[in-house]
Amino acid sequence: MAAGAANYDELLTVEGSPRHAALSECLSALSGEVLAERQRHAEEELLEKGITFAVYGHNDGHEKIWPFDVVPRPIPWDEWIMIEAGLRQRIRALNLFLDDVYGEGRIFRDGVVPESLVKSAKTYRPECIGFRPPGGVWTHVVGTDLVRHSDGTIYVLEDNLRCPSGVSYVLENREIMKRVLPEVFSGSTIASIEDYPERLLGALLKTAPAGCEHPTAVVLTPGIYNSAYFEHSFLAQQMGVELVTGPDLYVDSSDTVWMKTTRGPRRVDVIYRRIDDDFLDPEVFRADSMLGVPGLMRACRAGRVTLANAPGTGVADDKAVYQYVPAIIRYYLNEDAILKNVPTYLCSEPDQCRYVLENLDKLVVKPTNESGGYGILMGPTASDEERLRCGEQVRRDPRNYIAQPMLTLSTVPTVINGRLAPRHVDLRPFILYGDDVFVLPGGLTRVALREGSMIVNSSQGGGSKDTWVLLSETPFTRLQEQEQFSG
Amino acid sequence: MLCRVADSLFWMSRYLERAENQARFIDVTSDIALGYRGSEDVLWSSLLHAGGDVEYFQERYSRPTRRNVIDYLLFNRDNLNSVLNCLTAARENARSVRENLTTPMWEAVNRFYLRVRQAASQSQQVLTQPHPFLDQIKRSAHQVLGVTEATWSQGEAWQFSRLGYQLERADKTSRILDVKYFLLKAEAGRAGTGSELDVVQWASLLESTGALQMYRRSFGRIQPVNVVDFLVLSRDFPRSLRFCTQRSLESLRAISGNTGSVPANQAEQRAEEVLRELEGARAVDLLERGLHEFVDSYQTRLNEIGGAVSETFFQLTGYAAAG
Numbered sequence: 001m002a003a004g005a006a007n008y009d010e011l012l013t014v015e016g017s018p019r020h021a022a023l024s025e026c027l028s029a030l031s032g033e034v035l036a037e038r039q040r041h042a043e044e045e046l047l048e049k050g051i052t053f054a055v056y057g058h059n060d061g062h063e064k065i066w067p068f069d070v071v072p073r074p075i076p077w078d079e080w081i082m083i084e085a086g087l088r089q090r091i092r093a094l095n096l097f098l099d100d101v102y103g104e105g106r107i108f109r110d111g112v113v114p115e116s117l118v119k120s121a122k123t124y125r126p127e128c129i130g131f132r133p134p135g136g137v138w139t140h141v142v143g144t145d146l147v148r149h150s151d152g153t154i155y156v157l158e159d160n161l162r163c164p165s166g167v168s169y170v171l172e173n174r175e176i177m178k179r180v181l182p183e184v185f186s187g188s189t190i191a192s193i194e195d196y197p198e199r200l201l202g203a204l205l206k207t208a209p210a211g212c213e214h215p216t217a218v219v220l221t222p223g224i225y226n227s228a229y230f231e232h233s234f235l236a237q238q239m240g241v242e243l244v245t246g247p248d249l250y251v252d253s254s255d256t257v258w259m260k261t262t263r264g265p266r267r268v269d270v271i272y273r274r275i276d277d278d279f280l281d282p283e284v285f286r287a288d289s290m291l292g293v294p295g296l297m298r299a300c301r302a303g304r305v306t307l308a309n310a311p312g313t314g315v316a317d318d319k320a321v322y323q324y325v326p327a328i329i330r331y332y333l334n335e336d337a338i339l340k341n342v343p344t345y346l347c348s349e350p351d352q353c354r355y356v357l358e359n360l361d362k363l364v365v366k367p368t369n370e371s372g373g374y375g376i377l378m379g380p381t382a383s384d385e386e387r388l389r390c391g392e393q394v395r396r397d398p399r400n401y402i403a404q405p406m407l408t409l410s411t412v413p414t415v416i417n418g419r420l421a422p423r424h425v426d427l428r429p430f431i432l433y434g435d436d437v438f439v440l441p442g443g444l445t446r447v448a449l450r451e452g453s454m455i456v457n458s459s460q461g462g463g464s465k466d467t468w469v470l471l472s473e474t475p476f477t478r479l480q481e482q483e484q485f486s487g
Numbered sequence: 488m489l490c491r492v493a494d495s496l497f498w499m500s501r502y503l504e505r506a507e508n509q510a511r512f513i514d515v516t517s518d519i520a521l522g523y524r525g526s527e528d529v530l531w532s533s534l535l536h537a538g539g540d541v542e543y544f545q546e547r548y549s550r551p552t553r554r555n556v557i558d559y560l561l562f563n564r565d566n567l568n569s570v571l572n573c574l575t576a577a578r579e580n581a582r583s584v585r586e587n588l589t590t591p592m593w594e595a596v597n598r599f600y601l602r603v604r605q606a607a608s609q610s611q612q613v614l615t616q617p618h619p620f621l622d623q624i625k626r627s628a629h630q631v632l633g634v635t636e637a638t639w640s641q642g643e644a645w646q647f648s649r650l651g652y653q654l655e656r657a658d659k660t661s662r663i664l665d666v667k668y669f670l671l672k673a674e675a676g677r678a679g680t681g682s683e684l685d686v687v688q689w690a691s692l693l694e695s696t697g698a699l700q701m702y703r704r705s706f707g708r709i710q711p712v713n714v715v716d717f718l719v720l721s722r723d724f725p726r727s728l729r730f731c732t733q734r735s736l737e738s739l740r741a742i743s744g745n746t747g748s749v750p751a752n753q754a755e756q757r758a759e760e761v762l763r764e765l766e767g768a769r770a771v772d773l774l775e776r777g778l779h780e781f782v783d784s785y786q787t788r789l790n791e792i793g794g795a796v797s798e799t800f801f802q803l804t805g806y807a808a809a810g
Contacts, residue, residue: 049590050597224583237586248489260490262643262742262800 008150008410009422010073020074020470026184027071036418039070042180051172051230066169066230067463070180073412073425073445080191080469083146083154083429084439086339089329091142091431094161094316096332098138102128102312112331113324117348120399121321122369123162123314125277127284131301133310135435137207140272140308141200142431143167143443146339148410155342155407157426158322161313163274166444166464167430168231171196171238173444173466191441191469196430197238200272203434204239207306208269215269218242218259220249222275222291227459232274244268246275251295255302270306271296277311319368319402320346343405347398356403357394360387363403365394378454380406409454412465414447424448426456427467442467492587493647494801495580500651502577503596506570506603507628508659509560510621512538515663515695517617519670520553522687531556533669537662540566554614561617562607570624574603587644591634599627643742650738650796657731658789660696661782664718667692668779689714696726715778716770728785729765735792736762742800754795761788 006014011024018024030038043065051066075083100107101118108115118124143164145157174193178185201217208215221232223245236243242259249259249268258265273280279289281296299305315321323344326337345363347353356363365377377390394401411422429443445465446456456462516534523530532551535541540559547565548555561570578600585593606613606620613620632652639645667688686709693699693714701724706713721727736758743751750756773781 048594050593224579233586242489243586244489245491248491262488262490262493 006150007408007422007424008148008152010148010410010412010425020076023072023074023184023468023470030181030184032419035070035420036415038180039415042068042070042176045176045179046172049172051169066172067449067458068169068173068176069414069447069449069463069465070177071413071415071420072177072181072184072466072468073427074468074470075427075442076470079154080441082338084441086156086337087144087429087431087439088437089333089335089338090144090156090159090325091139091433091437093325093329093332094142094159095136095138095433097328098310098313098316099132099136100332101315102131107328107331110331112327113321117320117346117399118315118318121315121318122400123277123312123318125312125315127297128310128312131310131312133300134207134209134303134306137433138310138313139316140203140207140433142433143428144431146427146429147342147407150408150410153340156325156339157342158319159317159325160428161317162276162309163228164428164430165228165231165274166428166446167196167440168234169464170430170440170442170444170467172234173464177466189471191471193440193442196440197235199432199434199438199440200235201239201241203432203438204270204272204306204308206434207308209303209306212269216241216267217270217272218244218249218268220244220246220271220273220275220293222246222279226274228274235272241272246289246291246293249293249296251293251299255295255299255304257293257296257299257305268305270308272308277314280307280311314369319344319366320348320399323402342407345403347394347401347403353394353398356401357391359403360391362405364406365390365401365403368400368402374459376455378406379403407454409448409456412445412447414449414463414465416449416451421451423451424454424456425465441469488587488643488647490801492584492644494797495584496587496644496647497651497796497801499577499580499584499596500648501655502573502580503599503628503631504652504655505568505659506573506577507625508656508662509568509570509573510624510628511659511695512663512666513557513560513617514621515666515691516556517553518691518694519688527553530670533666534560536669537665538568540568557617558610558614561613561620562610571603571607574600589634589638591638592631595627595631595634599631602627646738646741647800650735650742653731653735653738654789654793654796656726657728657735658786660718660726660731661728661785661789663692663695664715664778665782668782685711693718698724698726712770712774715773719773719781720765720768720770729762732758732762732765739796752795752799754792754799757788757792757795761785761792 011020012018046065046068097107105115107113108118139161141164143160143166145160146154147157148154170193204217205215208217217239218241219232219236219239221229221243223229226232233243244259249257251257257268257271259268275291278286280292281294282289282292283294284297285292296305296307297311300307300311322341323346326341329335329337345352345356347356356365360377360379363379365379367375377386379387382390409424409426412425413420414423416423425445425447427443427445430440432438432440445467446458447463447465448454448456449461449463453461458464512534516531520527520530528551531553532541534556535544535551543566544551544556544559547563548559559566559569563569564572566572578596581588581593581596602623635648670688689709689711690699693702696718698717702714702717705717705721717724717727719728721730724730736755739755739758740746740751743755745751745755750759
């Protein structure tokens with residue numbers, strides 16, 4: 001893959017002409033001061049509403065206000081169609097893969113993916129062998145991270161198939177934008193996203209255990225000290241379902257799950273669980289977990305409760321398995337992958353590992369199973385000591401490291417100290433799978449607020465923007481047409 | 488609703504009411520201090536006595552001066568019932584059940600907490616001139632009550648919250664009555680009943696519960712027996728012990744859906760017993776028996792109601808252990 005000559009800006013071409021005429025026109029009609037003012041306005045709203053996230057290891061109280069930037073990130077409709085198709089394809093293939101990995105293992109027998117690689121993944125769960133979730137749906141909620149390199153191509157950076165978070169910020173960002181930049185809204189036709197809670201609830205209820213007439217769904221949270229607690233609470237509230245913690249539930253001897261209410265036990269059929277597998281069930285996984293529910297796996301395997309996402313899905317978002325996803329798509333769907341993978345070196349392969357260790361200054365090295373951007377070495381910008389340490393870690397545990405060429409993420413103008421400056425962004429669309437696959441238009445655009453930085457995670461100084469899938473390139477024409485017809 | 492949620496709503500409300508009442512306590516004592524000729528230490532100790540805080544206080548402060556006592560009651564992190572700790576606890580409880588509150592309610596609680604936290608960071612200023620902050624506490628508490636009244640559906644969640652408010656309010660009103668007892672004890676006959684000083688002190692008591700005007704409408708001039716009648720037995724005044732006990736019972740019955748005459752659980756039973764007694768009591772008898780003795784006994788029985796509420800609804804003893 002060639003490195004582009006300059007950064008790809010999502011709003012402007014290299015020559016400086018706008019990619020999205022109507023949007024750029026609206027934005028340029030607002031002076032820098034006005035934009036900065038709206039930015040301040042947005043920040044006040046977030047503070048008042050208490051829209052927060054928790055950062056581990058901070059002393060001054062564990063909650064931080066969600067950092068948000070008013071300049072939206074646009075996606076043209078025809079490009080979105082391609083992304084949506086690619087994501088749909090990917091999720092379907094990965095679900096079939098998971099079914100197979102914990103089932104017959106055909107893909108291993110046919111030599112497409114090495115069995116030892118998959119089964120050595122930290123997230124592989126032998127407890128799921130032989131298990132089949134209702135409807136064959138393993139990944140009810142997926143967040144796939146996409147980036148655009150300076151060559152203009154969109155790549156999948158990684159899939160997140162366990163407890164992807166961020167959709168609540170997508171919804172809140174849109175609400176804030178409506179209030180803070182109303183005139184820009186009225187000029188563009190943007191795909192709406194407000195129906196996400198409805199769709200999420202639908203996906204949960206449709207995958208309830210067979211024979212369940214009026215299923216009861218709940219959101220299971222580790223509690224108020226979890227970094228994504230706001231989202232758990234928000235989604236429960238939006239869907240109108242109970243937010244529960246582990247101790248609120250219990251599993252009886254018939255493997256049924258109940259919640260403890262003031263009027264006695266109430267049966268639970270679907271659990272949108274935002275707790276990692278490790279902590280989910282002390283009977284089966286970590287015995288010291290206070291966050292989970294003893295017996296939950298029992299209930300799940302007996303088909304008495306649906307867990308969304310199913311246990312064991314982490315094996316398919318292992319970064320080494322990621323390398324095989326195009327092959328996985330071809331194997332189960334007989335199609336070529338629409339969305340490209342970033343070329344990836346597996347340190348578990350000796351010759352690839354050697355190449356990585358010899359080129360630490362050119363590559364990004366990632367552990368196969370961390371989240372939040374931790375443990376990553378950005379080769380080109382790292383210090384000698386950091387590269388040395390990374391090399392040692394890779395030698396010690398090669399299976400758990402992969403490397404990729406450093407991408408130059410695209411940029412979007414961002415309000416920095418009252419002026420607009422380009423900052424690197426990525427995109428996390430959200431995909432639901434109930435009886436069909438639904439891709440939320442747009443998703444969470446994360447922005448690295450530090451100049452030149454490409455680390456967009458909120459836990460490391462990232463912020464977010466509203467994402468606009470533009471339904472039409474010439475919205476003003478459409479408005480004129482509408483006026484014609486209304487006479 | 489989830490037991491844990493009911494528990495949190497109940498305690499969120501209790502802690503908010505507790506904070507407001509701390510402000511009232513300090514108010515009444517400050518008021519009395521204005522006309523007080525005795526030792527300041529004695530006066531402020533009476534407040535500690537009424538709250539059962541004496542030993543705890545003595546471990547941390549040398550003398551019960553005005554500044555020390557107010558600091559203890561507002562900001563001390565070791566005092567579980569300090570306003571700072573009450574608001575921290577109230578807000579944590581609110582946050583953990585946030586999706587059960589309306590947005591204006593959560594924001595009002597959050598704002599209240601932020602204000603108290605800010606005052607704590609400027610404690611020396613506040614201690615020099617505590618009244619603006621005490622007023623702010625009361626106003627913030629009322630704002631929470633206001634948005635609750637205006638925006639929250641009065642279902643089971645609301646009932647548990649109201650139960651918390653009412654039980655706490657009853658307890659704290661009874662403690663305000665006790666302040667007078669401890670003052671009298673300390674003064675040992677210096678101010679006789681009906682003397683000018685005595686009247687001023689009773690008026691302060693009434694004022695701290697916001698009751699002075701309402702009292703005057705019902706009874707006119709201040710007489711201890713009438714003050715007791717008003718604060719203990721009034722049917723209409725929202726802080727009287729009878730009123731609060733009545734509302735508590737109503738909430739309990741609404742929660743269990745009990746429309747019959749037989750109590751549905753221990754908590755209801757106990758609340759009913761206390762209410763019947765109050766309905767049949769006369770102020771003059773209470774004074775004869777001893778106001779302090781009555782308050783003591785009433786507080787014990789309120790605790791029993793609280794314990795029964797916890798056992799019946801929060802403690803999940805009816806649920807089989809898993810596995």
